[in-house]
Amino acid sequence: MIRNAQTAFEPRKTPVQTRSAVTVDAIFEATIQILLDGGTDRLTTTRVAERAGVSVGTLYQYYPNKQSLLFAVLTVHLDKVSKAVEAGCERARGRPLAEMVKIVVEAFVDAKMERTDISNALYRIAADLDGPALAKRMGQRTRAALAAMLKTAPDAVLRQEKFAIQTLFAAMAGTTRSVLEAGASPAMVRDLRVHLVLLCQSYMAAVSQPPRRHPSGA
């Protein structure tokens, strides 16, 4: 486990020349490839560089250390998933609660499952980085989006809003992870999609109550 401390994790330089951009992409791709067919301990900076067709030195011009490379790769993935969920939240605004949950959960699962191999590989490297830090990075944004969306539900209002959302998110992410790590078959993925929707819908229903009617009329 590599604890974050205060070290600079930021990539070292932003490529200005075209050549650099190509290099950075190659490194990125190589990292994932190696992770896929080698596992965590084949993932060495030397090997990544080799696979990317550059020298180690070059790799270190862009990433100050191994963690920063892993961090970058992970971040890109998490951001993609976050964006997918946020987009789902946007689309689902104003719909009934059950529908909302369906849209969002499906967006999440689809994003995660698009490449189950990559998702799985990334779970493994996540363990070597600072857990809480990453959880925050991804969780915060997503939970905010969920909260905003849920307020627009016409048919329900949450009790213990904050914690309910946390649980909802933990259930989505955790259940998916468990299934993935168990080595899910495509069939299982399909089923998961359906059942996770059900799971989240029923939970949300359970922690909601009908909105207070406006004393309109009468």
Added chain:
Amino acid sequence: MIRNAQTAFEPRKTPVQTRSAVTVDAIFEATIQILLDGGTDRLTTTRVAERAGVSVGTLYQYYPNKQSLLFAVLTVHLDKVSKAVEAGCERARGRPLAEMVKIVVEAFVDAKMERTDISNALYRIAADLDGPALAKRMGQRTRAALAAMLKTAPDAVLRQEKFAIQTLFAAMAGTTRSVLEAGASPAMVRDLRVHLVLLCQSYMAAVSQPPRRHPSGA
């Protein structure tokens, strides 16, 4: 990640003499201690031996390699949790579905949360071992116990039984993990306990139907 392939993972000898038992225990305890205050990368065989008060040579007499040590430690933990759940299942036989779920989920959460630090540490070493293998080890037994218990519910019968149980288990384990890895405070743990029960209860209710009445009488 250390893939096991065909290597012998079994501990080398089962301690028969008292002296050995003490040694093994010390090694065991040392492993966890180091994990707790050092993180994954302080966890070296030498350090474990040192902390346990034995020589590395001795350690290797009981565990043929590092993985086998980690595997053993993890196994003990998982078995403890499994047993707790199984005991819960036993206790819950014949009760109404909601009650069943409550008992089982609480048993699981309590077992995991008894020492959140240890649970967290073990999540980290789990990443370095073979995921699916471990999932199986723990999952199989537990799911069997759940299945047996659920059949005794007087008020509900599951649809898609097998997959529902898988999802139930993934939700329990995954959600708990997510919360733990985010660095849960004691307060959050308490809330989790309550909400995870709710989550599982509502899901189980959703995938159940009232039992077909026996055409008794009439």
Added chain:
Amino acid sequence: MIRNAQTAFEPRKTPVQTRSAVTVDAIFEATIQILLDGGTDRLTTTRVAERAGVSVGTLYQYYPNKQSLLFAVLTVHLDKVSKAVEAGCERARGRPLAEMVKIVVEAFVDAKMERTDISNALYRIAADLDGPALAKRMGQRTRAALAAMLKTAPDAVLRQEKFAIQTLFAAMAGTTRSVLEAGASPAMVRDLRVHLVLLCQSYMAAVSQPPRRHPSGA
């Protein structure tokens, strides 16, 4: 230690255009700055170039390799000190021995102590260059100047002149170095100045004898 062997140590081109002169100065200054706040192992060509506001490539246009840069920086410093001593020698011609020594030693100490931080930093890089070569560079000139001056002393003539001068110089340089490297405080520097004069004066007196009187008259 980088032994020079046959490598070209001379700077590559002498700047004729103003732009070049500015560049060279910047590199020079940067080298010292880095040495001051980083120590020997932060002193990399890349860093020097960066701090100087030019590219590494440019640096290598003026200095064919790292040593040549260090050599140049050191040389400038040594020349400055040499010049100060030579000027002292010039001023002191014809004076009594004790006065001569006072003037010269003070000139030397003042030159070295003007920036104790820089002197210290340069001692460090000197170790990475060829010791004897540098000693010669500085020593020869200075000893010649000392010899010429001492011949004009009206009140004394040296025995074993050559070696006495060598010792005088070694004592001046060595003692000063020892004090500096010990991390001299300003107060110590003041004291050193006084005592080094005393030291050299008494030594010179001890190795001198009254001049043979010219058989003038009688």
Added chain:
Amino acid sequence: MIRNAQTAFEPRKTPVQTRSAVTVDAIFEATIQILLDGGTDRLTTTRVAERAGVSVGTLYQYYPNKQSLLFAVLTVHLDKVSKAVEAGCERARGRPLAEMVKIVVEAFVDAKMERTDISNALYRIAADLDGPALAKRMGQRTRAALAAMLKTAPDAVLRQEKFAIQTLFAAMAGTTRSVLEAGASPAMVRDLRVHLVLLCQSYMAAVSQPPRRHPSGA
């Protein structure tokens, strides 16, 4: 330059088995050998181990890092010199000032000059360690011994005792160093021995005064 900071510099373990003692000695000797025929930058831990006929790993069992190895080598040398001087001080107690100085200076020069090659090599590695720290290590003890000895001189008492001793020591050490680094020939060494005695004697005489007579009798 490797600054000391707070890192453990102490050797890692004291050899208990005979085998270890042999190993440690071999490493020690190898370090010096490499320094002698290679210079500072051939001095790598790998090369030292190789020359010592052990593996790098073994080296690191005894020295936690490169500096600690250098530090140890240097320390042994400095201690040897210190001891020689202290022994000289002991022997010289009660003698007249000039004799005292002669004994001590010769003890120092002889110790340093016993192996000029080694002394020179060590000057070079000293630059890569923390200057002041080392100066203290050696200087303190020696100055204390000098002070104690000088108090027993029957024919002189020092003015500004503390600073005079500091200067005396700096002159001894510094002058010797200068001569050595200039690549002294055996002949020069002989001369240095004589002249350094003279130098120190005349300085000490200059900063002394006859002792106040006890108003005994008359």
Added chain:
DNA sequence: CATGAATGAGGTTTCATTCAT
């Protein structure tokens, strides 16, 4: 001329594992 991306040998250090004592 200047730039700065790329190189890659080589440095320090760790650590699972063995085996003579």
Added chain:
DNA sequence: TATGAATGAAACCTCATTCAT
């Protein structure tokens, strides 16, 4: 059986230097 010294492959990372743009 226990010990712990020894091993050495392999990891991470730096930096002097080059050369296409």
